[in-house]
Amino acid sequence: MNAKRDTSSYATGSAHDWRSVTADRLRGTVDPEQGWIPMFVYSDPDVYRLELERVFPQTWTFVAHVTELPEAGSFVVRDIGEESVIVGRGDDRTIRVFLNSCRHRGMRLACEDFGTVKSWRCPYHGFTYAASGDFMGTMRGAPFERMAYPQGLDRDALHLIEARVEIYQGLVFATWNRTGPSLRDYLGDVRWYLDLVVGRAEMEVVGVPQKWVLPAGWKLPSDNFTADAYHTATAHSFLGRLKLAKGADFGRDGYHIDPGGGHGLGVGVHTDDASYYPDELRTEFADRLDPAQMVLLDRVKNLHGNVFPNFSFLIPNFIEIEGRKVSGMMLRTWQPIGADRIQVWSWHLVERNAPDWWKRLCRQMYVQTFGTSGMFDQDDTENWEAQTRNSNASLHREEEIMLHYGMGMHAEPLTDFPGPGRVYDGKFSEAAGRSYWRRWLDLVLEEPTK
Known part of the structure; x- marks a missing residue:
């Protein structure tokens, strides 16, 4: 399906109304209910500008796992949208998030990815801020302060800009939205399924996150993890050929779930x-999960998902190694660094109390499948790069190129599934993908609150 593009507003519009022009274009083309999404939204620069204004500041962003911050003064540097933030733990064990920007000239305070410090000192002019204690984030001093500022400094006015922070099952989220829903309400029904991934046991991050730059629009992998099991039969068909799965359709058996909120x-x-999980962990699992969750966890051979907008989680397909079935669980963020570029962040998590053999083999499986050079990632990233190139090439076409998102549109959800949300038999569906695009469209068309 191609749609004629209305260019009249571009011919008459001025630079200041790019928002209304872009919004009109989106209203006329993005149609999740009918299963049509225009290709330009993957990498259009004006669409991306709206996302930075209206999506990332309004939603909850995953920034760290609590085990990355083991002691007072420990910190990691992450991003909300394109804004760098410091995630730190205080003496009171509270985790706080601050804009990584000195209040003097806007220089980044923390230039390392992680560390443990008592204060953050700006490398430009030396303004210093507390990194622990009850006064975390407060301005503590400046070089030659009495000479440079004989009238004194209003240190309260120079406090680091602080984000709102909440934690769920060890996952640290932050937002600039002061009046929006709580994290639990924002996650909604997806919490029941997140429990299977990060809440089934006490989890820990193994090592530091891997990261790499990918020339692709950030919504492509987010959409993929939300709703796309269909690609596995083609993009990852090597699993069947190598006898690592029973057949090319290994990605179909199971359930497609739309929990609402744009998640999937x-x-x-x-x-x-x-169950494929070690017997040594069953008691801990049973203590943390309800009986229905335990029944489903025992049957899991893979699980993929995305918390809107760009936080993905995955239990990859269990594969036999050294005579044991194992899976290298991971978390991902698709960090935008432009309309058509992302920095991928990838964490490997494992149960803290798991036997050593499970930890060792799961780490090996993570590296081989979804590490920076993993077998699956090479398949996926090649597709996302090519899709982005096509999207960029289409930006100035007279006709919009419309893409089909209609799989499973007329399927009825199950009525006897124990978990929440709209649940469909079989994983070949795009129902959650349509909900993802509806949530996205609502946000980019919404004027941000003042």
Whole structure:
């Protein structure tokens, strides 16, 4: 389906009304309910500007796992949208998030990815801020302060800009939205499924996150993890050929789930009699999950999902190694660094109390499948790069190129599934993808609150 593009507003519009021009274009082309999404939204610079204004400041962003901040003064540097933030732990064990920007000239305070300090000192002019204690984020001093500022400094006015922070199952989220929903309400029904991934046991991050730059629009991988199990039969068909899966359709068996809020996931299940997880962990699992969650976890052979807008989680397909079935669980953020570029952040998590063999083999499986040079990532990133090149090439076409998002549109959800949300039999569906695009469209068309 191609749609004629209305260029009249571009011919008559002035530079200051690019927002209304772009919004009109989106209203006329993005149609999740009918299963049509225009290709230009993947990488259009004006669409991206709206996202930086209206999506990332208004939503909750995953910034760290609590185990990355083991002691007072420990910190990591992450991003909300394109804004660098410091995630730090105080003496009171509270985790706080600050804009990584000195209040003097806007220089980044923390230029390392992580560390442990008692204060953050600006490398430009030396303004210093507390990195721990009850006064975390307060301005503590400046070089030659009495000579440079004989009238004194209003230190309260120079406090680092602080984000709102909440934690769920060890996942640290932050937002600039002071009046929006709580994190629990924002996550909604996806929490029930996140529990299977990060809440089933006490989890810990292994090592530091891997990161790399990818020439692709950030919504492509987010959309992929939200709703796309269909690509596995083609893009990852090597699993069947190498006898690592029963066949090319290994990605279909299970459930496609639309939990609302723009979030989405798929749960692949096996038919074997026993769970693939170590027996040593069953007591901890049972203490943390309800019986229905335990039944589903015992059947999991893979699980992919995305918390809107750009936080993905994955239990990859269990693969036999050294005679044992293992899976290298991971978390991902698709950090935008431009309309058509992202920095990928990838964390490997494992149960803290797991046997050593499980930890060792899961780490090995993570590196081989979804690490920076993993077998699956090479398949996926090649597709996302090519899609982005096509999107860029289409930006100035007279006709819009419309893409089909209609899979599973007329399917009825199950009525007897124990978990929440709209749940569909089989993972080949785009129902959650349509909800993702509806949530996205609502946000980019909404004027931000003053």
